[in-house]
Amino acid sequence: MTRLLVILALATACVTTARAGSLPFYxxxxxxxxxxxxxxxSAxxxxxxxxxxPEATATRRLMQDFDMLLEATLPAAYDEGVPERQPRVWRARGWTEIAGLLRETHDSPDAGRAERAAAQLTQRIRQCRDLILPANGPPRQ
Structure with missing residues (x-):
């Protein structure tokens, strides 16, 4: 029951947050x-x-919030024809995307390329964070 309430609260926060990114209809x-x-x-x-x-713990908690939202959404997604293994593919795509950007930011000998990767990394993580209103205040800038 508590888990269901958390999922409903997260879904409500996603829909009602003025600054939240828009969620797809389907x-x-x-x-x-x-x-x-x-x-x-996760990456x-x-x-x-x-x-x-020290931010690792907060990042993992946010990842778990997205896992709960995914879990709550999957029955309807399966009804729309999503193959059972597809969520793992999507998750792996997100992981690979960030892992590649992290590698570029830290290992690229080209400073400009590293800066662009860092900017993309920040933008992609912000896109996710902006979907959920943190429990302790307004969305991060």
């Missing part, structure tokens, strides 16, 4: 958005943990 598109964001945040949390960044 369940399969929402499922894709939630899965990609979960993958993105970021792995890097943060490896670097002993």
């Amino acid at each position: 369940a399969h598109e929402r499922a894709q958005t939630f899965a990609v964001c979960s993958g993105r945040l 970021l949390a792995v890097r943060q943990s490896a670097m002993e960044d």
